[in-house]
Amino acid sequence: MFKYFPHTEEDLQEMLKATGVENIHNLFDDIPEAARFKRDYELPEALSETDLRLFFNQLTAPHNTRQLVCFAGAGCYDHYAPSVVQNIIQRSEFLTSYTPYQAEISQGTLHYIFEYQSMIAELTGMDIANASMYDGATATAEAAIMAWNNAKKATRVLVSETLDPKIRRVVETYAHFNGFPIKLVPAVNGAIDRNALDQELAEGGVAGLIVQQPNYFGIVEDYTGIADKIHEQKGIFVVNANPSDLAILKTPAEWRADVAVGEGQSLGIPMTFGGPGVGYMACTEKLMRKIPGRIVGQTIDNRGQRAFVLTLQAREQHIRRQKATSNICSNQSLMALYVTIYLSLMGKEGLREVAEMSYAGAHCLRDKLVATGKFEDTFPGQPFFNEFCVDYEGDLDALLDECTANGYLAGITVGEKTLMLAVTEQRSPEEIDELVDIIQQFKTEEAKV
Amino acid sequence: MNRTLYGNLIFELSKKGRKGYSLPQDYDRAHTTAELPEALRRKEAARLPECDELTVVRHYTNLSHNNFGVNDGFYPLGSCTMKYNPIINEEIAGMKAFAGLHPLQPAVTCQGALEVYYNLQQSLAELAGLKEFTLNPCAGAHGELTGLMVIRAYHESRKDTGRTKVLIPDSAHGTNPASAAVCGLEVVEVKSLADGTVDVEHLRQLLNEMGGEVAGMMMTNPNTLGIFEPQVLEITAMVHEAGGLMYYDGANLNALLGECRPGDMGFDVMHINLHKTFSTPHGGGGPGSGPVGVREGLEQFLPTPRVNKIVVNCDGENEPYEWEGYVIDREADSALGSVGSFFGNFAVMLKAYVYILSLGSENIKQVGPLATLNANYIKECLKGDYLLPIGGLCKHEVVFDGLVDKSSGVTTMDVAKRLLDYGYHAPTIYFPLLFHESLMIEPTENESKETIDAFIDVMHKIAGEAKTDPELVKTAPHNTPIGRVDDVLAAKQPVTTYWKSIAES
Numbered sequence: 001m002f003k004y005f006p007h008t009e010e011d012l013q014e015m016l017k018a019t020g021v022e023n024i025h026n027l028f029d030d031i032p033e034a035a036r037f038k039r040d041y042e043l044p045e046a047l048s049e050t051d052l053r054l055f056f057n058q059l060t061a062p063h064n065t066r067q068l069v070c071f072a073g074a075g076c077y078d079h080y081a082p083s084v085v086q087n088i089i090q091r092s093e094f095l096t097s098y099t100p101y102q103a104e105i106s107q108g109t110l111h112y113i114f115e116y117q118s119m120i121a122e123l124t125g126m127d128i129a130n131a132s133m134y135d136g137a138t139a140t141a142e143a144a145i146m147a148w149n150n151a152k153k154a155t156r157v158l159v160s161e162t163l164d165p166k167i168r169r170v171v172e173t174y175a176h177f178n179g180f181p182i183k184l185v186p187a188v189n190g191a192i193d194r195n196a197l198d199q200e201l202a203e204g205g206v207a208g209l210i211v212q213q214p215n216y217f218g219i220v221e222d223y224t225g226i227a228d229k230i231h232e233q234k235g236i237f238v239v240n241a242n243p244s245d246l247a248i249l250k251t252p253a254e255w256r257a258d259v260a261v262g263e264g265q266s267l268g269i270p271m272t273f274g275g276p277g278v279g280y281m282a283c284t285e286k287l288m289r290k291i292p293g294r295i296v297g298q299t300i301d302n303r304g305q306r307a308f309v310l311t312l313q314a315r316e317q318h319i320r321r322q323k324a325t326s327n328i329c330s331n332q333s334l335m336a337l338y339v340t341i342y343l344s345l346m347g348k349e350g351l352r353e354v355a356e357m358s359y360a361g362a363h364c365l366r367d368k369l370v371a372t373g374k375f376e377d378t379f380p381g382q383p384f385f386n387e388f389c390v391d392y393e394g395d396l397d398a399l400l401d402e403c404t405a406n407g408y409l410a411g412i413t414v415g416e417k418t419l420m421l422a423v424t425e426q427r428s429p430e431e432i433d434e435l436v437d438i439i440q441q442f443k444t445e446e447a448k449v
Numbered sequence: 450m451n452r453t454l455y456g457n458l459i460f461e462l463s464k465k466g467r468k469g470y471s472l473p474q475d476y477d478r479a480h481t482t483a484e485l486p487e488a489l490r491r492k493e494a495a496r497l498p499e500c501d502e503l504t505v506v507r508h509y510t511n512l513s514h515n516n517f518g519v520n521d522g523f524y525p526l527g528s529c530t531m532k533y534n535p536i537i538n539e540e541i542a543g544m545k546a547f548a549g550l551h552p553l554q555p556a557v558t559c560q561g562a563l564e565v566y567y568n569l570q571q572s573l574a575e576l577a578g579l580k581e582f583t584l585n586p587c588a589g590a591h592g593e594l595t596g597l598m599v600i601r602a603y604h605e606s607r608k609d610t611g612r613t614k615v616l617i618p619d620s621a622h623g624t625n626p627a628s629a630a631v632c633g634l635e636v637v638e639v640k641s642l643a644d645g646t647v648d649v650e651h652l653r654q655l656l657n658e659m660g661g662e663v664a665g666m667m668m669t670n671p672n673t674l675g676i677f678e679p680q681v682l683e684i685t686a687m688v689h690e691a692g693g694l695m696y697y698d699g700a701n702l703n704a705l706l707g708e709c710r711p712g713d714m715g716f717d718v719m720h721i722n723l724h725k726t727f728s729t730p731h732g733g734g735g736p737g738s739g740p741v742g743v744r745e746g747l748e749q750f751l752p753t754p755r756v757n758k759i760v761v762n763c764d765g766e767n768e769p770y771e772w773e774g775y776v777i778d779r780e781a782d783s784a785l786g787s788v789g790s791f792f793g794n795f796a797v798m799l800k801a802y803v804y805i806l807s808l809g810s811e812n813i814k815q816v817g818p819l820a821t822l823n824a825n826y827i828k829e830c831l832k833g834d835y836l837l838p839i840g841g842l843c844k845h846e847v848v849f850d851g852l853v854d855k856s857s858g859v860t861t862m863d864v865a866k867r868l869l870d871y872g873y874h875a876p877t878i879y880f881p882l883l884f885h886e887s888l889m890i891e892p893t894e895n896e897s898k899e900t901i902d903a904f905i906d907v908m909h910k911i912a913g914e915a916k917t918d919p920e921l922v923k924t925a926p927h928n929t930p931i932g933r934v935d936d937v938l939a940a941k942q943p944v945t946t947y948w949k950s951i952a953e954s
Contacts, residue, residue, distance in 0.1 A: 002812040004533055005819055006897035012822070015898060019825045021842075024818045027825060028708045030677050030842050035714045037707070042575050046809025049537055055806070059561035060546035066558040072551045075790050082470050084502060086543075088509045093450070096518030096534050098526060099734035102875050104866070104929040107454065108516030109733040112509070115459050118947040122495045128945045131734075134587035137790040145631065166790045173752070173786030177598050179633040220489050248482045250491050263790070273562050274552025274791025276587070276736035288943065294734070298950055299939035302924075302932040305454055311939040317590070317627035318880070322636045327627035329590040334732030341509055344459045345469035347499045353472055356482055363480035383485055400555075409554050429477055 002046070068409035069431050071365075073387045073422025074216070075136065075164055076277070079244065079354065080426050081268040082345045085338055094337060099294075099330060103309045104301075109333065110308035113296040116336040119343045123246040124260040125253025126282035131294035132336040133328065136263025137167040139279030140210060140240050141174035142292050142326055143259045146283075147208025147236040148180045149325075150290060154207030154235070156180065158200055161187040162215035163240065171210065185209070190217045190379030190389070201229050208236035213252075214245060217420065218362075218387030219379060227256035236287075242266055243280060245385050247351035248359075252282070259283045259291075268342025269335055278335035289315060292326030354425045358386035361423035361432060366390065368436045369421075378418050387422040389414060402442045408435050450521055450872075451514035454930040459508055460947045463498035469505050496948075515930045516733075517874055523900050527846045527877035527889025528622070528673065530703045530725035537807065538728065538800035547799060552791040556777050563775035566756045566792065569802045570740075573721055576813070577699075578712025579742035583751040585793040589700060592720025592739025593628035593667075595752060595788050599718050599743060600665045600694045601632060602750040602784040612693070614659060616666035618647050620674060620881050622700060625667045634664060645674040645839050645883060649683060660691035669698040670714065671705075671844035673881040675824065675889075685715025694718060702726045703893070704821055704845035707814030717744045726816075727801035738797040752788050754779045819894035820845040823901060827890055830905045834912035838884055845893070851886025852912055859915035859922045861886040866933065867914070867925035871907045 001007055007015075012024065021027055028036070047055065059065060070078040089095070093108060100106030100113075113131045120129035133139040144157050157175065159168055159182055168184075175182045185200060186193045192211060200206065209230050214220050223239070230237045238259045239252035244266035252260035265277035283291050289312065297311030317324040346354065366388050369375045378389035392399060396413055403410035411421035423432070482490070500508075518524070524531035550559055570582040586592040597615070604612045615634040617625050619641055626636045637655060640648040647668070656663065666688045670678045678684065685695045697711040697719035703726045705711075711719050723729050724737035731737070743751060755778045763772050805813065821844050828837065828847040835849035851861045865875035865888070877889040892901060914922050926932065944950050 002808065002815065004535065004808070004895055005812070005815060006895070006900075007819060007822075011898040015822055015826045019822065019829050021825070024822055025708070027818065027821045027842055027844075028677075030679055031709050032679070032682050035682060035709055037578075037705075037710050037713060041810045041813060043572055043810040043813065044806065046812055047806045049807075052537060052541065052803060052806060056541050056544065056803075059564060060544055061561070064561035064564075065546045065550065066554075067546065067549050068551070068554055068558060070549075070551050070554075072553055074553055076552055078549075078551070080470075080472065082502070084469070084506055088506070088513075090539065090543075091510070091513040092520035093513040093516035093518045094733055095539075095730045096520045096531075097516050097733050098524070098529055098531060098731040102517075102865070102869060103934050104926050104931050105450065105515075105517040105869050105874065106733075107456070107930050108512040108514070111456075111458065111512050111515070114945070115947070117945055118458075118460065119497060121946045121948065122497065125491075127949075128943075134591055134735075135790050138587070138591070138788070164790075166787065169787045170789060173598070173788060174631070176786065177601055177632045220485060222486070222488060224488060246491065247495060248485070248490055250489055254491060270548040271551050272548050273550040273559070273795040274793075275789070276794040276796055277790075278736075295943075295945055297939040298944040299935045301934045305931055306456065307454075307931045307934045309934045309936060309939050311936070311945070312943060314940070316623075318623040320627070321623045322626035322630040324623070324627045324630070327590045327594055327624050327631045328588075329624050330588050330731075330735040330737055332587070332736050333734035334730075335736055337509075337733070340459075341505065344498050344500055344505045344508070345502065346497070347463075347468055347470075348494055348497045349468055349499070350470040350472070351497060352494065357472065357476055359482045360476055360478055360480050363484075364477045367479075383489065385482075404555055404558060409551055409558075412553050425472055425476075428473070429475065432477075 068407055070409050071411050071421045071423065071435060072409045074412045074420060075166060075263060076271050076274055077266045077422060077424055078271060078426050079266050079424045081342055084345060085268045085341045088341055089334060089338060094334065100310060103307060107308065110296050112337050112340050114308050116340045117296060119340060120280050120282050123243050124282045125251030126260050127285040128288055129280060129282035130291050131296055131331040133279030133281055133293055134332055135277050135279045136240065137170040139261040139281045140167050141171045143238045143261045144171050144175055144210060145178055146259060146290055147238065150236055151207035153205065155205035156183045157207045158183050158185050158209040160185050160192045160211045162190065162192055162217060163210060163212045164216040190219045190382050191221045204233055206230065206233055206235045208238055210238040210240065212240040213249065214242060214385040217379060217389050218384040219382045220249060220385055223255045245355055247355045258287060264339050267339040269338045276332060276335050278332040278339060290325055293328050294331045357425035358423055361427050362386040362388055365421060365423050365432050372440050386424065387420060389418050389420045391417045392419055399439065399442055403438055406438050408438060410435060450517055452928055452930055455511040455515050457508060458947055459498045459500065462500055462504050462508060465499055467499045467501045469500050469502040522872050523896060523904055524874040525876050525890045525892050526874055527891040528700060530891060530893060532728055532893040533895040534728055534730040535804060535807065538803045541803045542796045542799040556775060560774055563756050565799060565802050567758055567775050569798050572805050573740055574742060577719060577742045578710030580745040581748045581751065582740045582742040584740045584798055585752050585789050586720065586739040586741055587789060587794050588735060588737040589720060589722040589739045590624040590628055591788065592741050593624055593698065594631055595741045596696050596718045596720050597628055597632040597634060598785050599747060599750045600696065603694065603747060604664055606784055611662055612664040614662045615664050616655060618668065620645060620672055620883055621667060621669060622673060625698060641883060645672065645676050646678050647684060649680050652684060652687060656687055656691045663691055663693040665694040665696055667696040667698055669701055671701045674839060674848045675843040675846035676839060677844055681714050701845060704817050706816040708817045712744060717747060723797055723801040728804040729797045729800040736794045736797055738794045750784050752785045753783045754792060816894050823892040823894065823896055827892060827901060827905065831908055834909055846889055846891035848881065849888040850884040851888060852915055857915045857919035859919050861888045863922045863925060864888065864911055867911045867922045869926040870928040873904060
């Protein structure tokens with residue numbers, strides 16, 4: 001038998017006898033003949049562990065999977081994580097358990113989710129946070145649905161053009177099938193157009209507005225006064241914020257947001273080709289019973305001990321079925337554990353230090369790129385955090401290819417001429433200088449095709 | 450597992466001035482965040498814990514000791530397929546080369562990752578008997594929603610916009626109707642017969658009444674009672690006849706590996722829970738992965754991004770050659786859109802692919818039979834003490850309706866809690882809703898006869914205790930870090946953050 005199957009021939013015979021079935025395949029006699037699968041799967045034969053390792057070593061050889069020095073962001077960032085994080089994550093008591101339905105033997109999971117919720121609430125300034133969601137994009141889409149369901153006579157949900165287009169696409173997809181319109185509020189110089197927003201609001205019927213901070217282009221926008229205007233028509237103000245930057249930046253609560261959402265990958269989770277990350281969602285106490293997803297709450301047990309348990313479940317699908325606040329069932333629990341351990345280690349000072357280093361690095365790189373004379377600011381005068389856009393005078397694709405050939409992922413193109421670069425605390429001054437050097441020396445005619 | 454409560458919160462171990470990280474100090478400090486206008490900065494620093502490294506390591510290690518996972522013991526949680534999560538899966542998924550990949554880096558620099566992605570898509574298609582899969586959805590419920598979007602996009606493309614209803618058996622998982630609602634569909638319940646299978650006559654009646662409004666039907670097969678729907682071929686034919694599509698909820702796919710494929714039963718769209726059938730760990734509730742597959746003709750309704758295989762004819766320096774490789778289609782003309790920022794939970798896909806390669810064609814086909822044998826063995830051995838409402842063959846799981854002898858007042862909840870004392874995870878309880886005292890046991894193919902026999906012995910023992918000492922069972926668990934919790938208090942006065950907890954104490 002295969003190593004994951006413990007059944008000996010003797011076991012099989014005894015069990016079949018107890019079951020009253022002659023042959024193991026007779027257990028499937030209730031399946032109509034026409035639906036039975038009678039051939040072998042067209043899949044490779046079993047690989048030994050040795051062969052598996054060889055196979056994956058080949059797949060990850062440099063010509064197949066290349067590690068680049070990462071100056072790309074756009075929703076996924078190459079941040080430092082202490083080695084403790086990955087080590088604890090692998091503890092099988094966390095890894096191989098399921099949703100903590102049986103609180104008596106799940107206090108480990110319930111405790112860390114409670115800690116996670118507390119940390120997210122503290123970073124965003126919001127009253128409560130749920131136990132996490134799939135990713136930042138789906139969390140934002142769920143917030144849009146929340147806004148729509150909360151509104152009485154609304155006609156649309158507004159989305160700022162400075163929201164990451166990948167997130168916007170998910171919001172639009174959810175909204176389309178759920179059955180409500182999304183209206184895009186245009187941008188001026190990389191920030192939401194306040195006049196256009198005012199016009200939209202003057203028309204009334206706004207269920208909510210979704211903005212991002214820092215926005216897709218890395219700009220830190222000033223959202224002063226927006227919440228009041230949304231609240232005047234009983235709409236919901238949703239701020240999608242990078243939680244890592246909230247060590248420094250004004251919190252969604254300080255912007256008077258009703259719902260804060262975002263992607264938590266920056267908080268200790270490796271990039272791993274974009275997933276898994278973790279979506280977070282936090283809201284005001286007023287919206288507590290409208291938030292989707294799991295929530296852990298504090299209580300006591302029958303021995304008088306403080307204990308934690310899944311709570312407010314009357315919102316959820318396994319109780320409310322089609323009347324639930326969402327169809328979400330599981331959270332992204334283990335990824336929330338990454339975030340919790342990371343924030344426990346980095347703490348109050350570490351997260352600020354990460355933010356300062358990333359900010360300093362990005363501004364230094366921007367200065368050096370502009371100083372080459374080949375770039376200019378895409379959005380002049382706009383404050384940014386650790387990601388920024390610059391316009392390139394030459395062939396941008398050729399420039400990026402050159403950087404890739406030298407082992408650098410020099411950012412993401414966000415238009416024909418515009419390059420968006422992100423810097424984290426992982427990028428050394430030497431790497432920044434080398435990237436500038438490669439770009440400085442690049443001449444379009446030398447580009448390799 | 451440590452049966453004494455550890456109980457601390459990290460905030461309670463914090464002391465000003467401690468830290469658990471180290472960062473390089475040599476960087477250009479020409480710019481600081483003090484440059485940002487004050488209006489853009491937070492007023493007060495976030496109250497995150499301040500702890501040294503060992504304190505953090507011990508804290509989470511101690512917390513883990515108050516948790517029970519598959520590696521700790523038998524976990525017969527019905528409907529969740531708590532199979533063994535192979536260690537080699539973790540080793541491969543943890544390879545630095547994968548962990549360091551940015552999702553937007555050029556396809557030529559990540560061919561290895563794309564090969565895994567593409568081959569997993571193809572492998573799932575073969576196992577499901579369908580044409581093409583997307584791996585974008587992050588969980589089973591996310592897959593359901595995506596699959597229903599596919600169905601709606603299909604009808605929209607035909608301008609058949611009146612199809613706003615979805616048929617769902619009353620025995621379905623709660624996620625089915627919830628996903629339908631999020632997808633803007635109206636749920637119509639199909640009744641079950643006394644034996645727990647779909648009432649085909651009721652279905653026929655519904656289709657006669659509203660066939661033109663039916664977008665499709667969602668079905669779990671084997672159903673949530675662990676019973677194979679014997680009339681599945683008639684059902685899929687009837688719904689197709691009415692112009693609807695058939696959705697297969699892959700929650701219970703494990704039973705069928707090697708014996709039956711959803712595509713061959715007539716299903717058009719389905720999701721697979723990689724964290725159930727393909728051995729990836731549940732992680733305390735995620736991350737999962739819920740790939741969605743479709744039959745031929747529906748591929749264009751799958752979400753983007755997609756990974757495709759291409760062959761390109763290249764001019765070589767000396768002679769032309771063919772380049773075979775993988776490309777990322779980020780914004781294909783999908784009628785559906787996108788359901789996530791990037792590709793989905795790639796690390797989870799890696800684990801599932803390692804599992805498929807480890808088992809290979811010859812061992813995957815053993816999964817369904819062995820899982821089903823284990824479940825039927827438990828059914829036969831326990832039916833004297835536990836009420837078996839539906840006889841005959843079950844598939845990968847079996848549902849009892851509490852104890853046969855209910856005179857002591859011992860409930861399914863009590864039996865479940867008493868199991869914890871004996872070192873087992875409880876089965877799924879009070880689901881499916883068809884019975885009052887549902888107790889749903891799913892053993893998976895990985896459990897040995899010895900493990901199962903020991904579990905059966907304990908189940909008999911608890912049935913005995915219910916007669917001789919019912920209070921012992923009703924007050925269980927006794928041997929766990931905490932006793933039964935006050936759920937009402939938690940919901941009535943919700944304390945969901947540490948801040949609220951200290952404000953109120």
